Amino acid sequence: GENVGLHLPTLSVQEGDNSIINCAYSNSASDYFIWYKQESGKGPQFIIDIRSNMDKRQGQRVTVLLNKTVKHLSLQIAATQPGDSAVYFCADYSSASKIIFGSGTRLSIRP
Amino acid sequence: DTEVTQTPKHLVMGMTNKKSLKCEQHMGHRAMYWYKQKAKKPPELMFVYSYEKLSINESVPSRFSPECPNSSLLNLHLHALQPEDSALYLCASSQDRAGDEKLFFGSGTQLSVL
Numbered sequence: 001g002e003n004v005g006l007h008l009p010t011l012s013v014q015e016g017d018n019s020i021i022n023c024a025y026s027n028s029a030s031d032y033f034i035w036y037k038q039e040s041g042k043g044p045q046f047i048i049d050i051r052s053n054m055d056k057r058q059g060q061r062v063t064v065l066l067n068k069t070v071k072h073l074s075l076q077i078a079a080t081q082p083g084d085s086a087v088y089f090c091a092d093y094s095s096a097s098k099i100i101f102g103s104g105t106r107l108s109i110r111p
Numbered sequence: 112d113t114e115v116t117q118t119p120k121h122l123v124m125g126m127t128n129k130k131s132l133k134c135e136q137h138m139g140h141r142a143m144y145w146y147k148q149k150a151k152k153p154p155e156l157m158f159v160y161s162y163e164k165l166s167i168n169e170s171v172p173s174r175f176s177p178e179c180p181n182s183s184l185l186n187l188h189l190h191a192l193q194p195e196d197s198a199l200y201l202c203a204s205s206q207d208r209a210g211d212e213k214l215f216f217g218s219g220t221q222l223s224v225l
Contacts, residue, residue: 008151032212034213034214036216041218042218042219043115043201043203043216043217043218043219044154044201044214044216045216046213046214046215049213089153089154093212098156098159098167099144099156099212099214100156101153101154101155102153103152103153104152104153
């Protein structure tokens with residue numbers, strides 16, 4: 001999603017459903033991508049990463065998909081739980097040795 | 112130990128004050144970072160130290176002065192800040208080697224400049 005003004009894009013999901021959070025990147029030279037979760041009052045926490053030579057990577061309840069053709073990344077969370085409520089950021093790493101964050105999506109869980 | 116520890120957690124300072132933020136990690140990481148995060152925004156890279164040398168400065172104003180006394184410690188010295196510098200300041204570390212670039216973050220220092 002796009003970050004418009006001061007508002008984070010928000011995704012509201014029913015508890016138990018799957019969540020899909022999307023991210024677009026612009027740097028064709030990026031070869032490594034990371035998803036972070038940030039809860040209120042905390043620093044970003046690593047969730048999962050993927051390299052550009054892969055299309056998909058799975059972790060515990062999470063899957064990251066990478067489409068290099070359209071420069072798109074997604075994070076899928078299975079069976080979303082209340083503890084998944086947070087802001088999710090994608091970040092990319094380029095040869096400039098920088099990790100740059102995307103705009104973020106707030107995930108809220110409906111009971 | 113997989114933690115990055117930042118102190119203080121909260122800091123209020125006037126525009127004429129001098130203060131320092133501190134960061135420590137004991138994971139043997141050789142790269143350390145300062146990021147600035149405004150409310151509802153992503154973290155923005157400020158500085159990167161690699162093997163105790165400043166490798167990246169993202170055109171940060173000189174009122175922010177980083178220091179890396181050793182591979183485990185990172186400081187950010189603050190002087191003559193402006194109210195718009197109020198933000199969450201995050202420290203991070205990484206192995207800084209190909210194939211292991213992911214960052215580990217501290218909980219940040221919430222800075223308010225009055």
